[in-house]
Amino acid sequence: MNESRYEPIIGLEIHAELMTDAKMFCGCRVVDSVTAPPNSAVCPVCLGMPGMLPVINKRAVAFALRVALALNCTINQDNVFARKNYFYPDLPKSYQISQYELPLGINGWLDVTLENGATKRIGIRRVHLEEDTGKLTHLEGGGSLVDFNRSGVPLLEIVSEPVIHSGEEARAYGMKIRQILRYLGVNSGDMEKGVFRVEPNISLRPRGTTPFGKRTELKNLNSFRTLAEGTAYEIERQQKVLDAGKEVVQETRGWHEGRRETFSQRRKEEAEDYRYFPEPDLPPLHITEPLIQAAQAALPELPDARIGRYQAVGLSAYEARVIAEDKEVADWFDAAAALYPAPKTIANWLINELFRLLNEHKLSITQQKATPAMLVELLGLVERQTINNNSAKEVLGEMVVTGKAAAAIVAARGLAQISDEGHIRRVVEQVLADNADQVAAYHNGKVQLRGWFVGQIMRQLKGQGNPALVNQLLDEYL
Ligand SMILES: [Zn+2]
Structure with missing residues (x-):
């Protein structure tokens, strides 16, 4: 890839569900997305019923603050939640409460060790709080089921600067973020269950130029292997598109595990399509200096x-x-x-x-x-x-x-070591007597047989001979 005339530019968006007891804006429990019965942890707030008021989960804020500090971010003390509007069946309110203009943390960084042992510092653009959506299950014969247990679960979004240049770097960065979230005790890192999701956006540009090319975003990567593999695949695919004189289509692409390739899922909306506006039902969230200092001091x-x-x-x-x-x-x-x-x-x-x-x-x-x-x-x-x-x-x-x-x-x-000198001495004598030919060969210069003698003696002692004593007595006889 390095000889290519294109430079891959990759930014990573990571979504991590926070391991709080309750959801982000209501009292519903956060339940296991695989084992809990569908729609068993829901209420009017997270189902988006009209007139229901959200309340900020303080513990989720504390967890998010921990992460932002561990990732060396500057903390915005005044946070405003916004409504991110879009229509999708997994989003009952038709908007997601998120942070837009004033995210909790900005301008952080993380040092990542690459396979060749080199360290690379990767900038972190923002760390912000939002709520997760419901989960859709598409049925084989058409039709979809929706489970709102996940709807409203506190979600942290961590966005890197677009300074990653390969699938391997993407993987090293993703693994390091997951390791830190686990150290902080805020996320289990289980990619199979989707509580930790890594989505790279990938574009190519001719080497030596600065404008970014059209980018694609990769979804449903459920392991670090598929993150590295899918990213490398996408880099190569875009290169072929550009080499053929065509344009890369800005879109969201999925990873097909069976065919080991990416496929088009949907055309990507531009940010302004979401029509963000301030969430009127939530007061601005002020994070005080003492709170920041206490969180910093409590970092493991x-x-x-x-x-x-x-x-x-x-x-x-x-x-x-x-x-x-x-x-x-x-x-x-x-x-x-x-x-x-x-x-x-x-x-x-x-x-x-x-x-x-x-x-x-x-x-x-x-x-x-x-x-x-x-x-x-x-x-x-x-x-x-x-x-x-x-x-x-x-x-x-x-x-x-x-x-x-x-x-x-x-x-x-009965594993206690045999340190009885008389016992070991008898075994040494016996082994040497039984192997007169090898003893002669040893004395004729085949010194590597010494190790073999030790092995034979140890075998007689069922591996329990005191090695120092065995060696000492063997020397005496040889
Ligand atoms: Zn609820």
Whole structure:
């Protein structure tokens, strides 16, 4: 793509439902869009009945403020809600309450790490609050069903500057935003359920020129893979259109997962088509300076800060990033590291062993049963040479599933390390006596056989031999 004479210009619009208990402007509960019975969490306000008055959900404002601050935005202290007018069956009021001229946050930025390790700063144009629409289900034989459970759910819109140039950058930025929303505890990031939606708008322009080309907006991307893939597809499609001397049509396009291509959904309205005007039923929302300061002070440690802290205690950039990826994993690591003097050892066990077990059992860090304190107890047994490393891995494997303490598992499985010198000495003698040919070969210079001898001895000891003692005695005999 880089050799192309066109430069792709991409901006990302992200819609994230806020995990409040109630909806944005009424008392209805926010329910799971997949499991809750359709239209079971609705009232006259979110159904758009005439004469019903909306009331701003303060918690949604607090959540939005948290996000705007975490994304380094300037906060507009005076917010005005507006009506965005359009007709669509999922919108019972025929307008959506949103923020238009005075969004909550503006001029933010986010540093994103790309696959080649480089960091790119992506500007964030605005962060604003609005309400979600209902959900349409189109039936196979024609006709559509509408579920208003989602109607009025607090929705945050995060709009990037058009400074993204590839599907990979779009994906890195989208993933970082999702990670931060999860750290802030305001959104689950579940793209399959549509509570976190990423919509890139994509245009091409000849390299070296400044005006933007006609853009298309991509919808129904339900994973970061399809975000990257769909964006790359759209860049290539537009390039072919332009190369053929035609014009790109400004429109909304969907991603067809089966055919792995985009398709035209509807012609894109210009912003002025929406006829925004101030929402007369809501007072202006004033965000006081003390409120901003309190929200800033209450922000949790964010991923970049955490990665920096981990590298400062000796973890590699890779280890730091992998652990900080998920807040719950990072919290688990912090709890273990607080009980143990070597964070690097904790990181090794977490990344190499615990992650493998989580993967094998399809468990999350909070679902598995080994607590940080239990891992530290296990490491203590290894240090005191009660068990060796291999046995410790076996113990952790059971601990993750049963939540039993290390000492109990070691006792039940008879894993305690064999440090009885007389016992090991007899095994060494026996192995060497049984393999006289290899011993001769070793003495004739085939020194790599030493490792093989260790393996044979360990096998006789069922893997429980004290490795230092085994090596020491083997040296004595060889
Ligand atoms: Zn309602």
